[in-house]
Amino acid sequence: MKIQLVLQYATLISILIAGLGIVVAVCMNRAQVRTQIFLALSAQYDQLVHSSSSGVWLSMSPDTVLPERTDDLTISALRFCTLVSITYYLYREGRIPPRMWTLMLRSAERRMRNPVFVREWDHLRLEFESFPEFVTLVSAVQNGTHKRTGWKIGRRQSAS
Numbered sequence: 001m002k003i004q005l006v007l008q009y010a011t012l013i014s015i016l017i018a019g020l021g022i023v024v025a026v027c028m029n030r031a032q033v034r035t036q037i038f039l040a041l042s043a044q045y046d047q048l049v050h051s052s053s054s055g056v057w058l059s060m061s062p063d064t065v066l067p068e069r070t071d072d073l074t075i076s077a078l079r080f081c082t083l084v085s086i087t088y089y090l091y092r093e094g095r096i097p098p099r100m101w102t103l104m105l106r107s108a109e110r111r112m113r114n115p116v117f118v119r120e121w122d123h124l125r126l127e128f129e130s131f132p133e134f135v136t137l138v139s140a141v142q143n144g145t146h147k148r149t150g151w152k153i154g155r156r157q158s159a160s
Contacts, residue, residue, distance in 0.1 A: 037096055041087055041104070048079050066116055069123070077120035078127065084108045085134040092133070112141045 067073065084104065091101035111117050121138060128135050140146035 034096060034100070037090065038100055041083070041100075044083055045107075048076070048083060051076070064115070066119060069119070073116070074120055074123060077117055078124055080108075080111060080117075081121070081124060081128060081134075081138075085128060085131055088134055088137060089131070109141050112138055113144075118142060 087096070087101060087104045090096045091098070112121070121142070125135060125138075128138075137146065
């Protein structure tokens with residue numbers, strides 16, 4: 001009888017340890033996936049900056065004459081919008097942490113207010129009509145209203 005009780009306790013402890021191992025493995029996997037996403041987005045951003053026109057990336061004084069619209073400039077802006085919109089989508093779906101999105105947004109805000117990007121965005125806006133939250137985000141950043149009015153750049157709220 002005593003051996004049977006010891007075996008039952010040993011089985012219970014083994015099951016608890018296995019469950020704990022599964023929980024730890026899932027948490028580690030999530031951290032690894034987030035790291036992989038961050039590295040992939042960083043590499044994409046770096047590649048985009050290196051292959052794009054400086055007109056999209058550098059700050060410009062108000063009296064600077066804008067460069068002519070070219071296919072390369074438009075494609076650079078489109079690639080930038082795509083990268084930011086994917087990052088925003090991943091954030092809204094809870095796939096990346098808020099801090100990662102905040103870092104991307106801080107960098108993206110400067111680009112979105114750049115006069116060259118503003119001009120290109122007017123041309124590219126229709127490409128993103130299937131993601132109206134992103135269009136709203138870009139408009140709010142360009143108008144400077146996403147911080148002043150408390151416009152929330154948050155995750156999708158679940159219906160209660």
